[in-house]
Amino acid sequence: QVQLQESGPGLVKPSETLSLTCTVSGYSISSGYYWGWIRQPPGKGLEWIGSIYHSGSTYYNPSLKSRVTISVDTSKNQFSLKLSSVTAADTAVYYCARAWFGVDYFDYWGQGTLVTVSS
Amino acid sequence: EIVLTQSPGTLSLSPGERATLSCRASQSVSSSYLAWYQQKPGQAPRLLIYGASSRATGIPDRFSGSGSGTDFTLTISRLEPEDFAVYYCQQYGSSGTFGQGTKVEIK
Numbered sequence: 001q002v003q004l005q006e007s008g009p010g011l012v013k014p015s016e017t018l019s020l021t022c023t024v025s026g027y028s029i030s031s032g033y034y035w036g037w038i039r040q041p042p043g044k045g046l047e048w049i050g051s052i053y054h055s056g057s058t059y060y061n062p063s064l065k066s067r068v069t070i071s072v073d074t075s076k077n078q079f080s081l082k083l084s085s086v087t088a089a090d091t092a093v094y095y096c097a098r099a100w101f102g103v104d105y106f107d108y109w110g111q112g113t114l115v116t117v118s119s
Numbered sequence: 120e121i122v123l124t125q126s127p128g129t130l131s132l133s134p135g136e137r138a139t140l141s142c143r144a145s146q147s148v149s150s151s152y153l154a155w156y157q158q159k160p161g162q163a164p165r166l167l168i169y170g171a172s173s174r175a176t177g178i179p180d181r182f183s184g185s186g187s188g189t190d191f192t193l194t195i196s197r198l199e200p201e202d203f204a205v206y207y208c209q210q211y212g213s214s215g216t217f218g219q220g221t222k223v224e225i226k
Contacts, residue, residue: 045207045217045218045219045220046156046164046207046209046217047217048209048214048215048216048217061214061215062120062214063120095163095164097163101211103211103212103213103214103215104211104215105154105166105169105209105211106164106166107166107169107175107176109163109164109165110163111162111163112163
């Protein structure tokens, strides 16, 4: 059973960098699939942020691409998200999830973690 | 960017009734790369349908998807109490965008 778990600070100051990690259990990231990040502002809809393959190949949402970096650490079976220059508009629940391809649907999701941007 | 518009915003129905949810794309979705998700309060989305009409593993057959091009539909043949939730469509043919959601509430 594939399980994903997000972790990271719940509060980030404006203009700083948001950093989150997703730990995968029940499946080796090195075996395949893409691994992605999706966010959901409180009371609003979903937004795909980007995805990564175990080789490091990435796909990003064009609207966020200039501020996003997704990386992978296969030795720890983890992948990470960095979002720079955050503002209050980046306040959201951030989910990590698994996909078959770089731009794809997501079949397994983490429970999500709320990140608030505030001074 | 392909914009997905879901309608209606809210659907008020009773258990046992049929639910029909619409997802319209601003331009054609290639190869029917469209998925549907169910989300309950405080939970992550759950994949229901991919490829416009293929049910995900473990999804009951009362959920069905149809459509192509710019018009897609999710149908729940007979609503069970656990089906009252918010439903999102997602296209993954060109970047990955989601609709704004349809809430299915108990009438």
